Amino acid sequence: MRLFEYEAKKIFKENGIPIPRGGVAGTVEEAGKIFKDLGSAVLKSQVLAGGRGKAGGVQFADSPSELKEKAAVLLGSEIGGFAVRSLLVEEKLDIERELYLGVTIERSQGKAVVLASGRGGIDIEELARTHPDQIVTELVDVRRGLRPYEAADIVRRAGLTGKTLRQGAKILEQLYDVFWKYDAEVAEINPLVVTEDGNLIAVDAKMNIDDEAVKRHPEIRQEDSFLTDLEREARTHSLGYVEMDGEIGVIGNGAGLNMTTLDILRHYGGEPANFLEVSGRTYMRAEQAIEIVLKNPKVKAIFGNFFGSISRCDVIAQGLAEAIKKGKVTKPMVVSMRGNGAEEGRKILDALGVPIYENDQIAGEKVVELVKGG
Ligand code: GDP
Ligand code: MN
Numbered sequence: 001m002r003l004f005e006y007e008a009k010k011i012f013k014e015n016g017i018p019i020p021r022g023g024v025a026g027t028v029e030e031a032g033k034i035f036k037d038l039g040s041a042v043l044k045s046q047v048l049a050g051g052r053g054k055a056g057g058v059q060f061a062d063s064p065s066e067l068k069e070k071a072a073v074l075l076g077s078e079i080g081g082f083a084v085r086s087l088l089v090e091e092k093l094d095i096e097r098e099l100y101l102g103v104t105i106e107r108s109q110g111k112a113v114v115l116a117s118g119r120g121g122i123d124i125e126e127l128a129r130t131h132p133d134q135i136v137t138e139l140v141d142v143r144r145g146l147r148p149y150e151a152a153d154i155v156r157r158a159g160l161t162g163k164t165l166r167q168g169a170k171i172l173e174q175l176y177d178v179f180w181k182y183d184a185e186v187a188e189i190n191p192l193v194v195t196e197d198g199n200l201i202a203v204d205a206k207m208n209i210d211d212e213a214v215k216r217h218p219e220i221r222q223e224d225s226f227l228t229d230l231e232r233e234a235r236t237h238s239l240g241y242v243e244m245d246g247e248i249g250v251i252g253n254g255a256g257l258n259m260t261t262l263d264i265l266r267h268y269g270g271e272p273a274n275f276l277e278v279s280g281r282t283y284m285r286a287e288q289a290i291e292i293v294l295k296n297p298k299v300k301a302i303f304g305n306f307f308g309s310i311s312r313c314d315v316i317a318q319g320l321a322e323a324i325k326k327g328k329v330t331k332p333m334v335v336s337m338r339g340n341g342a343e344e345g346r347k348i349l350d351a352l353g354v355p356i357y358e359n360d361q362i363a364g365e366k367v368v369e370l371v372k373g374g
Pocket of ligand 2: 121190191204
């Protein structure tokens with residue numbers, strides 16, 4: 001489970017890692033209140049996607065009017081495919097340098113791996129491509145943990161000296177503790193900034209908790225409070241459903257395929273109303289998926305895009321066929337199917353008069369036409 005930045009920062013703070021002053025706002029008014037204590041602020045979209053800065057999801061405000069204006073824009077927007085439902089409003093820091101610290105799991109070795117770099121602020125993947133020599137990595141035996149002298153040595157090799165080295169080493173130890181204590185798969189600070197007055201502060205926070213271990217940490221997230229009603233309902237059926245603002249309901253098997261589907265729709269001028277993943281153990285729930293998608297009153301048509309692998313297209317098609325036969329598909333539906341069981345699946349749906357394609361771009365164009373045309 002990926003945590004929101006504000007959730008990860010709360011954990012950081014409780015474990016001694018310095019974070020900027022600020023708070024979480026769900027409305028422009030709340031943002032305004034937090035701003036009063038800050039003077040000038042950073043507004044950070046709380047979405048479960050990386051690269052927010054590049055996508056325009058991180059904005060600065062130096063006056064109450066600028067804050068209101070930018071908070072209003074961000075709260076109505078979508079960053080990386082996710083609706084922005086809350087903002088982290090934090091003091092704007094004067095940054096001298098951006099560093100990187102991370103802890104993750106090295107599965108092949110059954111160990112933890114600590115990463116540090118004097119070049120923070122860019123994606124670690126990108127850094128690994130462009131400047132692999134600028135990343136210090138160290139495997140850690142999880143039974144033994146990370147020793148203070150090891151933490152110090154790692155940040156020293158990343159180029160830190162003096163007071164920055166001492167603070168950096170301590171933060172790395174704390175980050176490792178957080179990683180361990182919360183059963184994290186990833187705990188990352190990017191950037192860890194050196195401010196102009198020479199202090200280290202975690203400006204960004206990323207944590208992924210092992211799904212199997214989430215139950216052990218009920219304090220992390222209160223009661224699904226961030227979900228819409230439909231998203232909560234979908235969860236009770238174990239369906240991954242994310243609500244968006246458009247008119248085309250999207251069902252697909254696989255997160256990557258869903259992202260592609262959203263791109264196809266937007267390419268042809270359509271806007272997705274949601275994406276819903278039926279895959280893994282949920283791929284036989286196409287009928288429930290249809291029900292959830294159509295409960296959103298904005299939906300004018302459904303686009304089902306499926307690529308059969310372990311989840312076979314014919315099984316998904318049977319689920320869709322059930323829903324059609326029971327009269328549950330009350331809006332036009334266009335489907336694309338490829339891969340395992342696709343031929344069979346296409347036959348099932350074709351017999352029921354569903355426009356069905358092998359090519360998802362053509363199917364996407366059709367569904368956008370349907371919505372635009374009427
Ligand atoms: P990300 O794009 O999702 O990784 O969002 P980050 O929280 O890492 O912010 C992106 C970038 O915005 C950082 O690398 C900084 O360069 C910049 N930034 C964030 N907070 C501040 C701040 O308080 N002051 C200044 N000057 N820049 C900031
Ligand atoms: Mn970042």
